[in-house]
Structures are given as structure tokens and as C-alpha cells.
Amino acid sequence: MLTADGPVAGSPPVSLHGLIAARAATHPQATAVEHHGVTRTYRELDDESTAFAKRLYARGVRPGDVVAICGRRSPERVVAVLGTLKAGAAFLPLDPAFPVERLHLMLTRVAARIVVGDSAGIARLAGVVPAYTYDGLGPAPAAAGTLPAVDDPDSLAYVIFTSGSTGQPKGVALTHRGLDNVIAGHRAILALGPDDRVLQFAPFSFDGVVFETALAFGAGATLILAEDDELLPGDPLAGTIARCRVTYLGAPPSTLAVTPDPGVVPLATLLTAGEQCPPHVAARWRRPGRRFFNAYGPTETTIWATMELIESDEAPAIGYAYDGVRAHVLDDALHPVEAGAVGEIFIGGVQVARGYIGEPALTAERFVPDPFGDGDRLYRTGDLASVAADGRITFLGRTDDQLKVRGHRIEPGEIEWRVAALPGVRDAAVAAVDVHGTTRLAAFYVADSGIDVAAARAAFRAEMPDWMVPATFTRVDELPRGTSGKVDRQALATAQVAAGTGPPAGRPAADLVEQLCRIGAGILLVDRVGPDDDFFDIGGNSLLAAHFVVRLNSELGHKVPLSTVFDRRTMRAMADTLKDRTHA
Known part of the structure; x- marks a missing residue:
């Protein structure tokens, strides 16, 4: 049987909130969290999270409940996560940038007891469930006494929502047992220590943020918090790494592709995941004294399931499972494939989620009985792979239509x-289109005439996070289909790239505005960019903005800050800013 049982043995399991108490007892003055000069020691973090748990208890939160947390990166948000776990509840991370309708749907789906957050986050959620700011819960009541014992490893730890195939997101229920195994496994594999400084890069709605928190506190290290604009791909992220003396970074390959390596700072451990890592990205970031890992794992298997240390310039594999995780590559009959053959990845072991909240049929479809276990289940990933004789797994693509855009899983449906x-549309499909090494979402529709694209984007943004809003809407006479009748998404993506090459790069520009329009069209793979078109309304995103700045710097011969694209947005406004800077 060809499986990939991890060769690395982990340490004994310990809960995330238990790590804080243990570290506070042995190193109370060590810095646990740092955010623009504001810090929390491990003792302060332990005391504050215990008091937070008591305040939650006084508000009626009990073991098994779900507490939603909505706010920007801050020490208070970390306290809220730990305090929720100490109260025996599970936390639901909510990104305050998400559309209100989607946030409300998530709260309702999990039947959250309360929601806590900063004032901006809470303002968008009041009226759905009881909502409080972090300090609005009131003081910890003396009568709260001792908190209930929280020692059931199979209890719910957190819920993460992913894109759904039925038009609505689905909530994945993760347990303490799985999270504890992640902590133990990565203490052994990544071997971080108290002197490390872990950057919290992942968005709050993404399970990477759970990993970063667990990794830092599992090592007794410092969790570094920064603002969203300080984590933008390119110079902003590189500057934050250097300024904050970051020693550990986890980021998708598309972010690393446009971010200069700070080089001189002690960035000793790098982890990339969420997308296939191109060899040239790995080659650029590998260096003596730095360990570079490629990781793989669906949300349904508690963050990561396999990992490999990249030690050569060949295409990175996703490696081996670690202790407590079993990775099988199986055929349609759930039989192990031969070495080198292609099959589907199935994940088993203690990190497999409970399932999808409120969706028993979908849970039964994706979480199947384990033919090799003793009453266990396997999560059917839908990912294709080959496996070597020693169990090393190489990712090869998908068995279904699921897309990956900027590290996020998207169900096209x-x-x-x-x-x-949309009015007048008879048929529609979406595809992931590769643009300068980053992936964007493109929509294609069949209609007698064009749609109001601006109105369509506004409607999407009111209901979906930014990374699920199509960058382009293209009218086609018909959708290409294969012999099975399914939409050929690869044909759509290829046609989009071929059609949208933009004006010739060498054509002389009459003025700076025209030059910016030409460069912008080439970056966005569209035929034309108008002087007053908003870069982000015509297909741009943070990664493409970073590519745009690189091209501007190369062709214009002077440094253009990434903030110029975000602040000015149109080519005319950018040109005015650049002219002012040149004449200053």
C-alpha cells in the first residue's frame, strides 16, 4: 500500500490556550504579541484571555457554543480567540472587509451565541446576534469563579467558511484534537523557538491565521501583527519583514513572486502553500541559512496535511504527511495506485474535520469511510496526485471544477x-486565468447584448469577498464544451489570455497618461484601459498592482510606490501624482 505516513514524530499534544498558560508560568515576561509598539507578555495574554473567558461566560456563553470574532489585526483580537477557547466555546473568524450579507449568513449558519470585535466590525453586524466590542462585554464578574474544565479533544475549536458549490459558503467544523496535532507536528518539523518572530500574514477568514497563531505560541515565540497595507505584496511586505525583524513567513507563491527578498533580515523559515509553487519562485527565495517549506492541506483536514522541505530547483512536491495524518493516493475504487500512477488524494487521521455545519448530505459525500482504518473517515480532497515508492506526493491538479484564486478555494457554481x-444572461461560466504569474477570476456569459459590468461588479461586491468577484466579464456566443457536455474552462482561460494581450509594448506614448494606459492594458490582459478607468474595477488586484508597479519602475526609470496605485486608482490620477513628484 502506497501511503504517505509522516516520517517526523511530533511532541505530545497540547491545546492552543494551554500553551499560553504553560508559557506564562515559565516565562511570564516573554513577549507574546507585538503590534506597532504595543505588546502583550505571555503573563498578560494569559490573564487577559482568562478574564475575557469569564466575561463571555457571564454573557451566557457555554462549552459547545460558537463565538464570532470580527475585527482587524490587534492584540485584543488575539485575546478574544484565546478567551473563547478558554470558555470552552469555538470561534468563528469573520473578516470585517467581507460583505455584510455574507457575514450575516455565516452567523446564522453556525447559530453564533454572540459576536465580539472592534467597533468597526461590530457596527456591521449589530442586530443579527448580540454584538459587543472587546471591552464592551463588561468587567469579569467575581461571581464567575472557576471556568468549566475544557478537556474534550473532540470538542469544536473553530469554524472556517469556504466557497460552496450551491451558491452559498459552507462552514467546516474543526476540533481541538486536529488543531492540537497541528501544533505538535509543526513544533517538531519547523522547530521554531522563543527567539522567533512569526508574522501574521493570512487574512482572518483563512485558516492560515489559526496556524500562524498556533505556531508562534507553540514555540513560545512572538506573534507580529501589522496593518493590511503593510502586508501588500511587493515592497510593503518586504519592508514589514525587515522593519519587524520577522524570522518566519507563510505566504502563497503568487505573493512571493512579486515581493523582493529582504535578504539581510533573519528570515530563517519560509512556508508557501495555497497554490502550486513554480520552480523559479522557490529558486529565488531559497538561500543558505533559510529553510523553505512547501505545504498542502484543505481546510477540511485542519490547515496542513503534507509538507516538504525544498532543497533543489526542481518543481516542488507537496511532500509527506506528518505524525497523526495519513495521505492516500487512490483510484476510483478507493484502491491505492501504483508508484508513479495518478490518483486522488484522500486524507485520514486525527485532523479530519467533523464535516460541514448543517449539510449532512455534503458531509457524507466528501467524508467517506476509511477502508484502511478502524471506523475512521477519509476526506476526499478532489485533488489529483502521483505518489512515489517512498510516499512522496506530487500535486497534479483537480478532479472537478474547483478553482484556486490567490490561495483561496472557489467553487465555480x-x-x-x-x-x-443577471438580466439577459442565458448561460454563464467562470475560469481561473493566469496573468503574469498570478491567478484572477474571469466570468463568461451568453447574452444577446453586453451587460452593465459596473452594476454587476457592485452587486457581486455587496454579496461576496473581493477574491470571489470576477475581474472580467466577457460576452461569448456560446460556452465551449467537451464531449461530455461540460464547460471547457481551460479553453475559456486560454482564449481570454490570447484575446487580451493589450497594445504592443514598444509603441511610443504621446504622454504619460497614454503610457500608463498602455502598460495597464498589458498587465491586465485587456485590449484597452481608459484614462479614467479604475484599475481595480477593470480586473486589478493587489498582486497585479505589484506587477504594474514593477513595469512602471522599469519603463519610467524611477521608483513608483505601490500606494500610488491604491490611492489614485485611475491612470490620469496616477500620472498627475507622478508628474508632481517629478517636478517637486
Whole structure:
């Protein structure tokens, strides 16, 4: 049987909130969290999270409940996560940048007891469930006494929502047992220590943020918090790494591709995941004295399931499972494939989630009985791979239509039915299009005439996070289909790239505005960019903005800050800013 049982043995399991108490007892003055000069020691973090748990208890939160947390990166948000776990509840991380409708749907789906957050986050959620700011819960009541014992490893730890195939997101229920195994496994594999400084890069709605928190506190290290604009791909992220003396960074390959390596700072451990890592990205970031890991794992298997240390310039594999995780590559009959053959990845072991909240049929479809276990289940990933004789796994693609955009999993059905519901649209499909090494979402529709793209984007943004809003809407006479009748998404993506090459790069520009329009069209792979078109309304995102700045710097011969694209947005406004800077 060809499986990939991890060769690295982990340490004994310990809970995330238990790590804080243990570290506070042995190193109370060590810095646990740092955010622009504001710090929390391990003792302060332990005391504050215990008091937070008591305040939650006084508000009626009990073991098994779900507490939603909505706010920007801050020490208070970390306290809220730990305090929720200490109260025996599970936390639901909510990104305050998400559309209100989607946030409300998530709160309702998990039947959250309360929601806590900063004032901006809470303002968008009041009225759905009881909502409080972090300090609005009131003082910890003396009568709260001792908190209930929280020692059931199979209890719910947190819920993460992913894109759904039926038009709505689905909530994945993760347990303490799985999270504890992640902590133990990565203490052994990554071997971080108290002197490390872990950057919290992942968005709050993404399970990477759980990993970063667990990794830092599992090592007794410092968790570094920064603002969103300080984590933008390119110079902003590189500057934050250097300024904050970051020693550990986890980021998708598309972010690393446009970010200069700070080089001189002690960035000793790098982890990339969420997308296939191109060899040239690995080659650029590998260096003596730095360990570079490639990781793989669906949300349904508690963050990561396999990992490999990249030690050569060949295409990185996703490696081996670690202790407590079993990775099988199976055929359609759930039989192990031969070495070198292609099959589907199935994940088993203690990190497999409970399932999807409120969706028993979907849970039964994706979480199947383990033919090799003793009453266990396997999560059917839908990912294709080959496995070597020693168990090393190489990712090869998908068995279904699921897309990966900027590290996020997207079910096309959730978006396609919304495009098809637009006035006059008879049929619709979406595809992931590679643009300068980053992936963007493109929508294609069949209609007698064009749609109001601006109105369509506004409607999408009111209901979906930014990374699920199509960058382009293209009218086609018909959708290409294969012999099975399924939409050929690869044909759509290829046609989009071929059609949208932009004006010739060498054509002389009459003025700076025209030059910016030409460069912008080439970056966005569209035929034309107008002087007053908003870069982000015509297909741009943070990664493409970083590519745009690199091209501007190369062709214009002077440094253009990334903030110029975000602040000015149109080519005319950018040109005015650049002219002012040149004449200053």
C-alpha cells in the first residue's frame, strides 16, 4: 500500500490556550504579541484571555457554543480567540472587509451565541446576534469563579467558511484534537523557538491565521501583527519583514513572486502553500541559512496535511504527511495506485474535520469511510496526485471544477449562478486565468447584448469577498464544451489570455497618461484601459498592482510606490501624482 505516513514524530499534544498558560508560568515576561509598539507578555495574554473567558461566560456563553470574532489585526483580537477557547466555546473568524450579507449568513449558519470585535466590525453586524466590542462585554464578574474544565479533544475549536458549490459558503467544523496535532507536528518539523518572530500574514477568514497563531505560541515565540497595507505584496511586505525583524513567513507563491527578498533580515523559515509553487519562485527565495517549506492541506483536514522541505530547483512536491495524518493516493475504487500512477488524494487521521455545519448530505459525500482504518473517515480532497515508492506526493491538479484564486478555494457554481441571474444572461461560466504569474477570476456569459459590468461588479461586491468577484466579464456566443457536455474552462482561460494581450509594448506614448494606459492594458490582459478607468474595477488586484508597479519602475526609470496605485486608482490620477513628484 502506497501511503504517505509522516516520517517526523511530533511532541505530545497540547491545546492552543494551554500553551499560553504553560508559557506564562515559565516565562511570564516573554513577549507574546507585538503590534506597532504595543505588546502583550505571555503573563498578560494569559490573564487577559482568562478574564475575557469569564466575561463571555457571564454573557451566557457555554462549552459547545460558537463565538464570532470580527475585527482587524490587534492584540485584543488575539485575546478574544484565546478567551473563547478558554470558555470552552469555538470561534468563528469573520473578516470585517467581507460583505455584510455574507457575514450575516455565516452567523446564522453556525447559530453564533454572540459576536465580539472592534467597533468597526461590530457596527456591521449589530442586530443579527448580540454584538459587543472587546471591552464592551463588561468587567469579569467575581461571581464567575472557576471556568468549566475544557478537556474534550473532540470538542469544536473553530469554524472556517469556504466557497460552496450551491451558491452559498459552507462552514467546516474543526476540533481541538486536529488543531492540537497541528501544533505538535509543526513544533517538531519547523522547530521554531522563543527567539522567533512569526508574522501574521493570512487574512482572518483563512485558516492560515489559526496556524500562524498556533505556531508562534507553540514555540513560545512572538506573534507580529501589522496593518493590511503593510502586508501588500511587493515592497510593503518586504519592508514589514525587515522593519519587524520577522524570522518566519507563510505566504502563497503568487505573493512571493512579486515581493523582493529582504535578504539581510533573519528570515530563517519560509512556508508557501495555497497554490502550486513554480520552480523559479522557490529558486529565488531559497538561500543558505533559510529553510523553505512547501505545504498542502484543505481546510477540511485542519490547515496542513503534507509538507516538504525544498532543497533543489526542481518543481516542488507537496511532500509527506506528518505524525497523526495519513495521505492516500487512490483510484476510483478507493484502491491505492501504483508508484508513479495518478490518483486522488484522500486524507485520514486525527485532523479530519467533523464535516460541514448543517449539510449532512455534503458531509457524507466528501467524508467517506476509511477502508484502511478502524471506523475512521477519509476526506476526499478532489485533488489529483502521483505518489512515489517512498510516499512522496506530487500535486497534479483537480478532479472537478474547483478553482484556486490567490490561495483561496472557489467553487465555480457559487459564482456562475449569480452571473446567470443577471438580466439577459442565458448561460454563464467562470475560469481561473493566469496573468503574469498570478491567478484572477474571469466570468463568461451568453447574452444577446453586453451587460452593465459596473452594476454587476457592485452587486457581486455587496454579496461576496473581493477574491470571489470576477475581474472580467466577457460576452461569448456560446460556452465551449467537451464531449461530455461540460464547460471547457481551460479553453475559456486560454482564449481570454490570447484575446487580451493589450497594445504592443514598444509603441511610443504621446504622454504619460497614454503610457500608463498602455502598460495597464498589458498587465491586465485587456485590449484597452481608459484614462479614467479604475484599475481595480477593470480586473486589478493587489498582486497585479505589484506587477504594474514593477513595469512602471522599469519603463519610467524611477521608483513608483505601490500606494500610488491604491490611492489614485485611475491612470490620469496616477500620472498627475507622478508628474508632481517629478517636478517637486
